[in-house]
Amino acid sequence: MRETIHISxxxxxxKQCGICSxxxxxxxxxxxxxxxxxxxxxxxxxxxRLCEMRCPDFAIDVVITGGEER
Amino acid sequence: xxxxxxxxxxxxxxxxxxxxxxxxIVLQSIAAVFAEMELDKHDICLVSGIGCFGxxxxxxxxxxxxxxxxxxxxxxxxxxxANPALHVIVTMGxxxxxxxxxxxxxxxxxxxxxxxxxxxxxxxxxQTGGQYSGTTPTDxxxxxxxxxxxxxxxxxxxxxxxxxxxxxxxxxAFNPVQMRKLIxxxxxxxxxxxxxxxxxxxxxxxxxxxxxxxxxxxxMMNARSIPAEKAKTMSAEELEGRIVTGVIVNKNREDYxxxxxxxxxxxxxxxxxxxxxxx
Numbered sequence: 001m002r003e004t005i006h007i008s009x010x011x012x013x014x015k016q017c018g019i020c021s022x023x024x025x026x027x028x029x030x031x032x033x034x035x036x037x038x039x040x041x042x043x044x045x046x047x048x049r050l051c052e053m054r055c056p057d058f059a060i061d062v063v064i065t066g067g068e069e070r
Numbered sequence: 071x072x073x074x075x076x077x078x079x080x081x082x083x084x085x086x087x088x089x090x091x092x093x094x095i096v097l098q099s100i101a102a103v104f105a106e107m108e109l110d111k112h113d114i115c116l117v118s119g120i121g122c123f124g125x126x127x128x129x130x131x132x133x134x135x136x137x138x139x140x141x142x143x144x145x146x147x148x149x150x151x152a153n154p155a156l157h158v159i160v161t162m163g164x165x166x167x168x169x170x171x172x173x174x175x176x177x178x179x180x181x182x183x184x185x186x187x188x189x190x191x192x193x194x195x196x197q198t199g200g201q202y203s204g205t206t207p208t209d210x211x212x213x214x215x216x217x218x219x220x221x222x223x224x225x226x227x228x229x230x231x232x233x234x235x236x237x238x239x240x241x242x243a244f245n246p247v248q249m250r251k252l253i254x255x256x257x258x259x260x261x262x263x264x265x266x267x268x269x270x271x272x273x274x275x276x277x278x279x280x281x282x283x284x285x286x287x288x289x290m291m292n293a294r295s296i297p298a299e300k301a302k303t304m305s306a307e308e309l310e311g312r313i314v315t316g317v318i319v320n321k322n323r324e325d326y327x328x329x330x331x332x333x334x335x336x337x338x339x340x341x342x343x344x345x346x347x348x349x
Contacts, residue, residue: 012083012084013083013084015084015088015089015090016089017089017090017272017283017284017285018090018283018284018285019090019284019285019288022283022285022286022289023244023285023288023289050246050247053095053098053099053102053246053247054095054243054244054246054288055094055095055098056087056090056091056092056093056094056095056098056284057083057084057085057089057094058078058080058083058085058094058098
């Protein structure tokens with residue numbers, strides 16, 4: 001079974017610092033000044049979870065369903 | 071498996087730190103290590119001082135104590151001696167640990183108290199407006215050194231190593247995976263362990279020194295970092311301005327409580343008229 005990855009960004013907690021969109025190794029996010037980042041290249045995501053770990057505001061959740069346990 | 075959110079008070083978020091502040095990355099790493107080790111909340115005690123990083127205890131759902139500026143380590147020493155079964159974690163900033171509480175840090179390391187000190191180093195006093203601290207690099211601009219800082223900075227890890235700490239490690243906010251590994255190593259280590267986490271302060275230090283946004287500061291931090299194994303083969307000139315990351319010291323030395331208990335137990339047996347095996 002293929003795994004599906006879902007990235008959710010909390011609008012309440014995000015402070016738009018731009019860390020996730022600048023440091024994502026696969027450039028999954030796009031962000032405009034004054035707005036929260038948008039997941040625009042979901043197919044490129046490799047589920048490394050670095051955005052979740054580097055988010056200083058606990059705003060990003062990466063949920064992986066199906067596939068092998070990692 | 072436990073989730074880091076189980077150890078946090080999520081309803082208190084969003085937190086008070088500025089946008090892009092690296093303290094949140096360290097906080098998440100601490101909570102993630104608790105979850106990874108599946109520690110009981112009653113077996114952990116966290117002591118924090120004053121400063122940006124002293125606010126860590128507000129967002130954690132564990133036993134916490136918030137003490138005066140620079141005095142987190144003496145309070146933690148008391149807790150560690152009164153209840154040696156606890157995992158005592160001390161969270162401090164660079165101002166708290168080496169500038170105002172510098173004396174306590176070296177003596178805690180010398181005594182080898184069984185606790186884990188996690189220091190977030192952002193090179194300045196962020197909460198009060200970006201004044202210089204003991205770790206501010208020479209020539210950098212802060213609100214109290216507008217023409218460049220004159221003094222030489224402290225290297226926290228080398229200071230702790232010289233004072234006798236038995237586990238010393240350094241991680242950067244750019245590499246949260248390594249940070250988790252090192253914090254876990256520190257908690258599992260018996261004796262005084264110190265983990266220095268390099269974090270960015272984009273509001274004060276970054277702005278004064280024109281280092282760009284939070285992500286730019288993190289990239290710069292990564293470009294400057296060098297593994298501890300490789301650093302051993304390099305000269306002092308080559309290491310100038312570099313951040314040595316990884317486990318720097320890991321050795322075994324009997325901790326304070328073990329020695330103390332042996333003396334107390336021997337005394338108790340003597341008082342009761344038994345014989346003591348002296349080695």
